[in-house]
Amino acid sequence: MGSFKEATAIEAVGDGEFTADLDAQWSVGGKLHGGYLLAVVARAAAELGEHPHLTAISGAFPTAPQPGPATVRVEFLQSSRTLTQLRARLTQNGTPCVEALVTQGVLSEDDPWWTNTQPPEMPAEQDSFRFPAQAPGNDFEIPILDVVETRVDPAAIGWATGQPARQGAISTWQRLADGSDWDPLSLLVALDPVPPVSYELGAPGWAPTLQFSAYIRRLPAPGPVRVRMSANDVTSNRMDEAAFAWDSSGRMAAQATQFAAVRLPRG
Template sequence: MGTFGEATALVARGTDEFGATLDAQWSVGTKLHGGYLLAVLARAARQSGAGERHPHVTAVSGAFVEPPAPGPADVRVEPLRIGRSLAQVRVSLAQEGRVRVESHVTLGVLDDGDPWWTSLPPVELPAEEDCFLAPTDPPGADFAVPLMAVVEERVDPAHLAFAFGAPTRKGEIASWQRLADGSDWDPLSLLVALDPVPPVSFDLGLSGWVPTIQLSAYIRRLPAPGPIRVRLSATDVGGDRMDEVAHVWDSKGRLVAQATQLAAVRLPD
């Protein structure tokens, strides 16, 4: 098992161009995880010239054009604006000369202060030890989830009824998460947590792959050490599309990140 830092490491080829080696372990089935891919692009933004005075990713909007394959990839950063309080860049990941993922990344400086105001208390969960540890080989599934070897995810048992053929159809799945290598969460690795598995479609009685089309994420503050709580929910499903909204709270109960994504979903006839 490699660390998150190793899996997202880059080799500089100049100020704004990098080489990456995409790690197959950060996958769901045979597809590289979307949050992991955005973390690779966001790391490139941080390590570019734009990140010199703006060390933290604060927002990412990613478009998944074509699934990249594990292995070598080219990452290019294009500065759009570098100001006093933030920097905005465009980052693309390409293989074989074709863009596979493209994102807009906003960099800035985050702190670990408490919110001035918030309307969203942390999701209530049973104790970590009372939640179900997600395996790399889910029962009844016809594919493996290598990601669960590098992300320790413990799902609320109340949200696992779908595994027994009785989905609640409430459109919500919540879990505790830690990085399996023991690292603390940071603004880059939180992008992985903001694209959690299983997809909330499972709780709606829909099975099958749910590929991300577009994902927008916001990192609100530096997370405290320890586990995070993640809640994934859906608002509307139709036209073979589904939204998923993720909220992440740190060990102090503070909202540290949130995301909304549009995903493709296969609906029954």
């Protein structure tokens, strides 16, 4: 099992181009995880950014890449006193796989000036259900769950016994299995948690990300993050998912919205 830093490693080629070796461990049902892919892209963009921290990223996923060699091309757009904006594209064998706009800035651990978010009420981490790589009711493996320890609020796992609550929300505790603390890049993985909300709605199965936007609000405190993901509408095999992540201090560290495909049960 490699670390997140190793799995997202890049090598500069020159003129804004980088190579990466996409790690099969960070996948769901044989498909590389969307948050992981954005983290690879964001790591490359940071090499050209004039500010140290990822603060925002918005990506589209036209083609699912395979584990193995890939190329990231980064274009500098503009820089000001407080931010740098860039465009990045991940390709494999000449095919575009991820297109992203990236904003770099400077983050702190400060409390918010104002906030309207509160971490979800849920059992303690040790009292929550450890979601396994071979999950009940799944006919495929989820290798990323061996590198991201995910514990689900027991109130949201009724689907495993054929009794989904259908509340449209799932809360989880998450840790990096290699013992690393969360940082602005790895939070992109936490904001795209497994299982997706569709499980809780009674539609288990792969829910591929089509578009994803994330905002990193502050440097997270050491320890696990608590993530609440909810959906508002599921129509025509498409769903929205909004995620918020709170660090161990109870402060919101990051948030995201994504548009995903979902395989709805017949009838």
